[in-house]
Amino acid sequence: MIPLNWYISLSAVVFIVGVAGFLMRRNIIIMFMSIELMMNAVNISLVSFSHYLNDMKGQVMVFFVIAVAAAEAAIGLGIIIALFRNKANIHVDEANEMKG
Amino acid sequence: MDNYLLIPLLPLAAFFINILFGRNLIRDKAHWVSILAVFLSWVVSVMTVAEVLQGRTINRDLYTWISSGTFKVSVGFLIDQLTAVMLVVVTTCSTLIHIYSAGYMHGDKGYYRFFAYLSLFTFSMLMLVMANNFLQLYFGWEAVGLCSYFLIGFWYEKKSASDAGKKAFIVNRFGDFGFGIGVIMIFLSLGTLHYAPVFESVNTLVGKTVTIHLLGLEFDLITFIALLLFCGAVGKSAQIPLHVWLPDAMEGPTPVSALIHAATMVTAGVFMVARCNPIFSLSPITMSTVALVGAVTSLFAATIGLVQNDIKRIVAYSTVSQLGYMFLACGVGAYSAGIFHLYTHAFFKALLFLCAGSVMHAMAGELDLQKMGGLRKHMPVTYATMFIASLSIAGVPGLAGFFSKDEILWLAYSGPSPVGKFVWAIGTIVAFLTAFYSFRLIFLTFHGKFRGTHEQEHHLHESPKVMTVPLMLLCVGAVASGWVGIPHLLGGGAHFTEFMKPVLGHLEGHGTHAEEWLVMAISIIAGLSGIGLAAFVYLREENLAAKITQKFSGIHRVLWNKYYVDELYDLIIVRPTIWVAKNVIVGVTDGRIIEGVVNGVPSLIGRFSSLLRSLQTGMVQQYAAVMAIGAFVVIALVLLW
Amino acid sequence: MAVGIFIYLAAAITTLSVLVITRRNPVHSVITMVLLFFHIAGLYLTLNAEFLAAVQVIVYAGAILVLFLFVILLLNLKEELIERRYVGPWPLGFLAALGLFFMFIFSLKGFRLGPLGPFTDEVIKAHTNTKVLGKFLYMEYLYPFEVVSIVLLVAIVGAIVLAKKRLKS
Numbered sequence: 001m002i003p004l005n006w007y008i009s010l011s012a013v014v015f016i017v018g019v020a021g022f023l024m025r026r027n028i029i030i031m032f033m034s035i036e037l038m039m040n041a042v043n044i045s046l047v048s049f050s051h052y053l054n055d056m057k058g059q060v061m062v063f064f065v066i067a068v069a070a071a072e073a074a075i076g077l078g079i080i081i082a083l084f085r086n087k088a089n090i091h092v093d094e095a096n097e098m099k100g
Numbered sequence: 101m102d103n104y105l106l107i108p109l110l111p112l113a114a115f116f117i118n119i120l121f122g123r124n125l126i127r128d129k130a131h132w133v134s135i136l137a138v139f140l141s142w143v144v145s146v147m148t149v150a151e152v153l154q155g156r157t158i159n160r161d162l163y164t165w166i167s168s169g170t171f172k173v174s175v176g177f178l179i180d181q182l183t184a185v186m187l188v189v190v191t192t193c194s195t196l197i198h199i200y201s202a203g204y205m206h207g208d209k210g211y212y213r214f215f216a217y218l219s220l221f222t223f224s225m226l227m228l229v230m231a232n233n234f235l236q237l238y239f240g241w242e243a244v245g246l247c248s249y250f251l252i253g254f255w256y257e258k259k260s261a262s263d264a265g266k267k268a269f270i271v272n273r274f275g276d277f278g279f280g281i282g283v284i285m286i287f288l289s290l291g292t293l294h295y296a297p298v299f300e301s302v303n304t305l306v307g308k309t310v311t312i313h314l315l316g317l318e319f320d321l322i323t324f325i326a327l328l329l330f331c332g333a334v335g336k337s338a339q340i341p342l343h344v345w346l347p348d349a350m351e352g353p354t355p356v357s358a359l360i361h362a363a364t365m366v367t368a369g370v371f372m373v374a375r376c377n378p379i380f381s382l383s384p385i386t387m388s389t390v391a392l393v394g395a396v397t398s399l400f401a402a403t404i405g406l407v408q409n410d411i412k413r414i415v416a417y418s419t420v421s422q423l424g425y426m427f428l429a430c431g432v433g434a435y436s437a438g439i440f441h442l443y444t445h446a447f448f449k450a451l452l453f454l455c456a457g458s459v460m461h462a463m464a465g466e467l468d469l470q471k472m473g474g475l476r477k478h479m480p481v482t483y484a485t486m487f488i489a490s491l492s493i494a495g496v497p498g499l500a501g502f503f504s505k506d507e508i509l510w511l512a513y514s515g516p517s518p519v520g521k522f523v524w525a526i527g528t529i530v531a532f533l534t535a536f537y538s539f540r541l542i543f544l545t546f547h548g549k550f551r552g553t554h555e556q557e558h559h560l561h562e563s564p565k566v567m568t569v570p571l572m573l574l575c576v577g578a579v580a581s582g583w584v585g586i587p588h589l590l591g592g593g594a595h596f597t598e599f600m601k602p603v604l605g606h607l608e609g610h611g612t613h614a615e616e617w618l619v620m621a622i623s624i625i626a627g628l629s630g631i632g633l634a635a636f637v638y639l640r641e642e643n644l645a646a647k648i649t650q651k652f653s654g655i656h657r658v659l660w661n662k663y664y665v666d667e668l669y670d671l672i673i674v675r676p677t678i679w680v681a682k683n684v685i686v687g688v689t690d691g692r693i694i695e696g697v698v699n700g701v702p703s704l705i706g707r708f709s710s711l712l713r714s715l716q717t718g719m720v721q722q723y724a725a726v727m728a729i730g731a732f733v734v735i736a737l738v739l740l741w
Numbered sequence: 742m743a744v745g746i747f748i749y750l751a752a753a754i755t756t757l758s759v760l761v762i763t764r765r766n767p768v769h770s771v772i773t774m775v776l777l778f779f780h781i782a783g784l785y786l787t788l789n790a791e792f793l794a795a796v797q798v799i800v801y802a803g804a805i806l807v808l809f810l811f812v813i814l815l816l817n818l819k820e821e822l823i824e825r826r827y828v829g830p831w832p833l834g835f836l837a838a839l840g841l842f843f844m845f846i847f848s849l850k851g852f853r854l855g856p857l858g859p860f861t862d863e864v865i866k867a868h869t870n871t872k873v874l875g876k877f878l879y880m881e882y883l884y885p886f887e888v889v890s891i892v893l894l895v896a897i898v899g900a901i902v903l904a905k906k907r908l909k910s
Contacts, residue, residue: 002747005849007788010751012845014758016838021762023725023834024827029767029813031721033774036805037758040781043797051788055858056877059870062793063878066800067889071896073805077812078903084816093828096718721828728837735844 007048014041028083028090032076039069104158104179106144107187108226110137111194114219122212130212131202134219138198141222142191152184153599159232159296166235173293178232182603185439186229186371189446192577193363194222196570200454201355203566204461214254218359221247225364229371233294234283237372241279241336244365245272251360252352264348271345275335282328285310286379289321299378306382326379326386329372330393337369337423339397344666346420350412354457357412362419362453363446370426370442374435377604381433388519391431391512395523395530398424400663402533406540407649407659409469411456414541418493419449421530425508428527432520434511435604436597440585441504443596447577448492448501452538454571455486458563459545463556469544471556476546478560481568483546485575490542492578494535495627500582502624505531507587507597510619514609524619528626535630543638589616746787753780765826767813771806778802789862792871 018041021034043062050058084090114137122130161176179187198218205214224247228240245268253265283293289305290298308321333339338346349361360366373380373390380386398421405417422445429438460467462479476483492501509531513524550557562568585596597606609616637644649656658664757777764770778801785794828834865873878886 002744004854005852006747006751008849008852009846010754012842013755016842016845017755017758017762019728019841020835020838023721023728023837024831025762026825026828027767029809029816030762030764030770033770033809034762036774036801037761037777040778040801043793044781044784047785047788047790047793050790051862053855053858054861056860056873057858059790059793059874060878060882062790063796063874064885064889066793066796068892070800070805071892073808074896074900075903077808078900080812081815081904090816090818091824092721093719095720099716099718719828721834722830725830725834725837728834728841732837732840732844735841735848739844739848 004048004052007052008045011041011045011048014038014044026091026093028080028092031092032073032080035076036069036073039065103144104148104177104230107141107148107191108223108230110141110144111219111222111226113137115216115223118212118216118219122216128211130215131198134215135195135198135202137219138191138195138222141226142195145187145191148179149184149188152179152181157181161232161294170291171287173233173235175236176232176294177230178295179230180603181600182371182374182439183229185443185600187226189367189443190222190225190229190364193359193446193450193574194218194225196573197355197359197450197454200358200457200567200570201353203564204355204457205353210254214251214353217247217250217254218355221251221360221365225368228368232296234286234298235293237375238280238283241332241368241372242276244360244368245269245276245336248272248349248360248365251356252349254352254356258351261351264345264351268345268349271342272335275332275342277331278328279332279335282325282332285321285325285328289325295375299376302378303382320383320385322379323383323385326376326383327389329376329379330386330390333369333373333427334393335369336372337366337427338420339369339393339424339427340400341665343397343401343420344669347413347416347662350410350416354412354453354460357416358450358453358457361416362449366419366423367426367442367446370423370430370438373427373430374439374604377430377435380430381605384518387431387433387517389431391428391517391519391523394424394427394429394431395526396424398422398428398530399526399533400424402530402537404659404662405537406533407656410467411459411469411472411541411545412453412467414469414537415449415452415456418452418534418538421534422449422493425505425527425530428512428523429508432512432515432517432523433605433607434508434515436600436606437504437507437511439600439604440582440596441508444492444500444504444578444581447574447581448489451485451489451571451574451578452493454567454574455482455489458482458567458571461563461567462560463552464559466552466556469541471552472545472550473548473552474546474550475560479546479562481562481571485568485571486546487542488575489578490538492582493538494631495531495623496631497624499579500577502627503582503585503587506620506623507585509623510587510611510616511607511609513619514611514615515607516610528622531623532626532630535627536634539631539634540638543634547639589613589620743787747784750780750784750787754784763826767818768810771809771813775802775806778806789865790870792874 015038018034018037021037022031025031025034043065046058046062046065050056050062080090083095087095111134114134117133118130157178157180159176159178159180161174163175164172165175166173198215201214201218205211208214221244224240224243226240228237228244231237231240249265249269252268253262255261256265286298287293289308290301292298302322305321309318310321310324311318335342346361346366350357352360380390401417401420401424405414405421408414408417422441426438426441426445429435429441458479459472459475459482462475462482463472466472488499492499495502495505509524509527512520512527514520517523584599585594588594611619637648661667754777757773757780760773761770761777764773778797782794782797782802785791785797860873
């Protein structure tokens with residue numbers, strides 16, 4: 001039996017990689033993918049808990065997370081397209097009109 | 101006797117009615133309100149005095165005014181013999197001057213305001229004399245100062261008038277500062293401010309001292325308190341060195357000068373000294389100081405009055421001089437003589453001022469003696485009353501001034517005071533000078549040839565009845581008011597002194613009858629010779645005065661410039677104060693400190709906010725980074741605790 | 742055996758996720774992510790969650806990442822290949838992430854498992870994961886289920902509204 005701690009550590013690693021990607025990359029697409037990474041990390045953690053606690057609720061939650069992630073991805077990409085139309089590039093650090 | 105409350109409250113009501121409704125509703129009928137109120141007040145005063153004459157006095161606290169820890173003061177009224185005399189003086193003079201003002205101020209655009217202030221002044225003065233505690237006295241004191249400011253600066257558009265009002269108020273403040281500290285000291289040492297307990301227990305303070313740690317000096321407590329109280333009297337009654345405001349106060353209308361600066365307000369100082377005689381009597385140093393200040397002031401003012409050409413100024417300096425007499429009397433212990441002189445002086449001085457006003461009215465506002473002359477043909481009533489008033493002030497036997505002045509001089513000479521003989525000598529010289537300048541005024545104004553312009557000559561007329569009737573009534577006072585105090589020597593009953601004995605004590609003169617006759621004779625000679633000399637100089641040869649002036653031009657210049665006291669004060673007090681105000685207060689305090697705070701706080705907020713603004717970069721990743729760091733900190737905190 | 746599979750899957754997932762965020766070309770990133778999702782689905786399989794593994798592949802790898810690819814297609818990203826990859830203050834982000842990682846690991850020490858529920862492996866294996874999940878979902882969580890469908894509807898409408906070209910009228 002694989003200890004629960006390993007699964008949680010794995011989830012933590014993937015989450016942190018996602019955070020790092022979100023905070024470091026200029027390309028907005030990659031930033032979005034980092035968000036997806038973070039959500040997947042959470043999913044891993046939920047599923048492993050569900051398995052170790054013998055409870056179905058974790059898996060139900062994963063179900064919902066995936067659905068919502070899909071919706072969010074759709075909208076987010078729509079925003080990216082709108083942003084691209086206005087600025088002709090997708091570098092996040094140049095989108096600072098809200099400065100000051 | 102409970103309607104004594106009407107005495108101050110009726111003028112107060114007249115003030116409110118006039119000031120609230122005077123401008124639009126009452127307008128030029130304002131005099132009816134005030135005259136009615138003051139007249140009724142006079143009637144009630146007379147009734148009250150009648151009761152006091154029968155021996156009934158009142159000392160009643162009406163209600164608690166301040167009750168704060170151990171400090172308790174009530175609003176209360178004290179009507180005893182001293183108050184009775186003052187009530188007569190104040191209400192009589194006030195009523196007659198109100199009536200006179202109806203004629204004098206006719207057509208003035210501040211008519212209602214004048215009567216309102218005049219009534220307010222009457223109320224304040226009445227509160228002052230009827231008070232039964234020091235705090236109420238101080239209230240009346242300040243209130244009369246305030247009314248004096250209003251009335252001196254009545255024609256406020258004239259710069260000299262508003263300046264004079266300010267000068268009066270500020271100079272008074274100097275005196276009131278000392279007075280206030282004196283009252284505080286009374287409270288601190290005796291625990292109460294009401295007259296009766298204070299005067300009863302003041303001799304427990306004999307021998308106690310007060311130490312001023314700042315200067316490292318130690319003073320006898322009673323002397324300290326008495327000197328401080330006297331400070332207030334010096335300011336209010338225009339003695340040296342705080343006399344400078346009274347001549348300038350002549351910028352106000354003449355009825356104001358008559359009421360406030362002759363009969364009532366300036367006598368408040370003398371009244372206060374007389375009222376506090378238990379305190380003063382326990383401090384011989386203060387008594388001598390009072391007598392000396394009074395004597396020196398009367399000499400000082402009399403010499404200045406010799407050379408002035410403005411008729412109102414002459415009478416003003418005469419007032420300062422006579423007030424000096426009253427303080428001289430109080431200083432040698434003859435309080436009732438001082439009050440007696442206050443009482444007679446009120447009548448003839450008010451009369452002198454009102455006559456001067458009548459002359460000004462005829463000369464269309466001209467004040468300069470050198471432009472007058474020969475007016476007795478045109479203004480017989482004014483001439484007659486002014487002549488009688490001058491006789492009274494000169495101390496001609498039989499008239500009021502003679503009895504009061506004589507009593508003062510006799511008691512100064514023969515009393516126990518160490519400075520008695522010295523101040524008697526000065527007082528006699530002043531009597532001579534008083535007679536001289538009073539009759540100089542009469543002769544130059546009413547005798548000889550008219551020296552003014554032709555238009556002024558055409559305008560000359562006697563004043564209307566509303567002005568001359570008060571003159572005549574005051575004249576009766578100037579003549580007869582002294583008859584209540586005819587001394588034993590001349591066969592009278594000295595009723596005044598007897599009347600005042602319960603309050604003011606009785607000073608016996610130690611001397612023989614022969615000495616008393618001698619003193620009386622000397623003062624009569626002084627007065628008559630003054631009149632004679634004035635007649636010699638001014639009636640016969642008109643150039644004699646000019647020749648003497650030229651010969652003694654140095655002395656004349658000093659006297660004419662009032663010994664340069666005003667210039668001295670300007671140099672050492674006024675200019676430094678204005679300098680400090682401009683550079684320190686406005687420059688540093690207002691400019692740097694307050695502006696610094698007022699401007700500094702917003703700029704500080706601005707800088708702080710621009711610091712905060714630098715956090716808003718508009719970059720999402722930075723916000724996310726901050727969130728991550730925040731999460732890190734929170735988890736760390738939770739883990740570590 | 743199980744441990745070995747887990748170790749392989751864990752290593753692969755870690756490496757692939759690092760690769761995802763460090764690729765210069767976004768298309769490479771997406772492809773790597775597809776591979777990553779397959780491995781995650783494998784992980785779900787080892788945890789007895791077959792349905793979720795299937796859903797993961799179908800929805801995430803099959804739909805969402807294809808969406809990403811389409812968007813990358815729409816944005817002409819030639820200059821991406823020569824521009825900088827990372828933001829200016831990237832060490833700050835890196836350090837923040839690292840700090841959070843250490844916090845997570847430290848907090849693991851005091852972790853205690855809660856009370857166990859009824860759905861043991863045997864129960865699930867008896868009825869298949871899908872059936873058990875379906876029953877649980879439709880009976881206990883019907884309301885959230887319907888709400889999620891609304892959310893998806895909103896997403897569809899929103900995406901169209903956002904990405905539409907403005908008509909010049």
